[in-house]
Amino acid sequence: MSYLAIVDLGSNSARMVVEELHDDGTHTELIREKRDTRIAQNMGEELLLKETPILRTIEALKYFQSKYINFHPKVRAITTAAVRMAKNQTEFLDRVARETGIQFQVLTGDQEAYYDYLGVISTLNVTEGVILDTGGASVELIAVDNRRSKEAVSLSFGAVTLSEQYHLANNIMPNNLASASDYILSQYNTLQWLETQYQKPVILLGGANRSLARMARTRLGETKVSMFHGFE
Numbered sequence: 001m002s003y004l005a006i007v008d009l010g011s012n013s014a015r016m017v018v019e020e021l022h023d024d025g026t027h028t029e030l031i032r033e034k035r036d037t038r039i040a041q042n043m044g045e046e047l048l049l050k051e052t053p054i055l056r057t058i059e060a061l062k063y064f065q066s067k068y069i070n071f072h073p074k075v076r077a078i079t080t081a082a083v084r085m086a087k088n089q090t091e092f093l094d095r096v097a098r099e100t101g102i103q104f105q106v107l108t109g110d111q112e113a114y115y116d117y118l119g120v121i122s123t124l125n126v127t128e129g130v131i132l133d134t135g136g137a138s139v140e141l142i143a144v145d146n147r148r149s150k151e152a153v154s155l156s157f158g159a160v161t162l163s164e165q166y167h168l169a170n171n172i173m174p175n176n177l178a179s180a181s182d183y184i185l186s187q188y189n190t191l192q193w194l195e196t197q198y199q200k201p202v203i204l205l206g207g208a209n210r211s212l213a214r215m216a217r218t219r220l221g222e223t224k225v226s227m228f229h230g231f232e
Helices: 051-071 081-085 089-100 109-123 159-165 174-188 192-197 207-219
Strands: 002-009 013-021 027-036 074-079 104-106 129-134 139-145 148-155 202-205
Touching (some): 002 051, 013 051, 027 051, 081 109, 129 192, 129 207, 202 207
Parallel strands (some): 002 074
Antiparallel strands (some): 002 013, 013 027, 139 148
């Protein structure tokens, strides 16, 4: 018997799970934790990770360590769009390694899209449709046909970056919302293959979409609003 800790540092939040690995190839989830770190906050056009989000992130990683350290697990750590695009990526990762000992792998956009596809196909009965992962600093779109990935792309905007660029926090002005929508549509319109997916199901991933699912389940009067895997 052995243990595996997985740390996923996204652009908006950080997540950690500890899995007990059994000799027969199965596994049991022991711990699941999430912290809102918003590492992408205030990156701006200069694409630099800023000190306050970095401190929040390192604090969250140390908290995760306190939860899994007694299991002495193998640690698999990945990070995505915000760190991928940051011009101070190397300095950030070196600092994280010094202060926490965690070595992160930076996923490419293609890798992120592939893992999205793999997670959906492994856990949902999806034959065709479009997977849409709305992250903090990127969006992944994957076309699925006969349970196979046919097209995949990672676009360099997300919930955090759009919110900051178009002032979409708290008191939202209609013209700002319209400008953000126009920008998103302009990016989607560059994907010619997306036109072939008309009226096919959309499978939503990512923190922004999970929030929409919670809101929908709340309006429906559900008591367990966070039990939304497979929710339509």
